Amino acid sequence: MSREYDLKVDPATLAGGASGSSSTSINRRQFLKYGFNTATGVLAASLGVLGFSAILLPPGGGVSGDLGVVFWAKGREDEAWYGAKHEQPMTRTDFVNEAAKSSTGTSGAAGIWNGVPVVVTYVDHAKNKDTPVFNGKARFQFMEGYDETGKRIGHFEDLSDVDPRIFPSDNLVMIFGRCTHLCCIPGWQLVSNSYTDDSWTPGGGDGGGTKLFCICHSSRFDPTALEMNSNRNRSSGATFSYAGIRRAGGPAPVGLPLIPIQLNGDVIEGITDYIDWYTYCD
Ligand code: FES
Secondary structure, rough: OOEEEEEEHHHHHOOOOOOOOOEEEEHHHHHHHHHHHHHHHHHHHHHOOOOOHHHHHHHHHHHOOOEEEEEOOOOOOOOOOOOOOOOOEEEEEHHHHHHHOOOOOOEEEEEEEOOOOEEEEEEEEEHHHOOOOOOOOOOOOEEEEEEOOEEEEEEHHHHHHOOOHHOEEEEEEEEEEOOOOOOEEEEEEEEOOOOOOOOOOOOOOOOOOOEEEEOOOEEEEEEEEEEEEEEEOOOOOOOEEEEEEEEEEOOOOOOOOHHHOOOOOOOOEOOOOOOHHOOOOO
């Protein structure tokens, strides 16, 4: 029997009088169809028959002139908190307002940037960073990173010292949304389980919630645990180090890369300087 997952429903929808179950079940096959429809739909619309690596070209490379990130809630317009904002520009205010409803001061959403799937996460770091570290007070953690063999490869700040734009911007991080296991698309609280609960535990381990969860084979990633990591291009075998978020558990070998961001007014934009970091699914 296929495994069932409980999709979360926007609390505002429930408060508005929606009836029935507080969740919607899909199985893994349905999710894969949804997930890959999301990616391949964007690819097809953007580039026709060109390969995945082509969409990693920066806007100046001819794909798009727009650095902005848009919400992506296709098929979940009535469920995700950002469903009504599908295909609209992401703003920092959207995340701040949603995080205010969270006991951990966090919020996240799926999006599309430059033709690739992303997850943007807001953490109330500025408020919590100087308070004692204990469960529930989410903040960014800057940590040592390891490769898939467990060998230490460096600290997040080894990279951020060279380019401070890699640090979270205005309490926000953007993460490339292709799993390092088999390239499915992890989500933010897309499903209901202990990994996606509105809870937080320090240390970048597998305890606590507020993880990015990959429904394909249950890999978990902690968007608050920022580290140096390494991966390789599947086609060429070329290896590279990158700033990313920590793999907390599951079959994924390493963490997911960050995409540095900047604010244009209130609108979240991605910076295209680190496209090599996103080539492991090529
Ligand atoms: S593709 Fe993400 S856990 Fe397998």
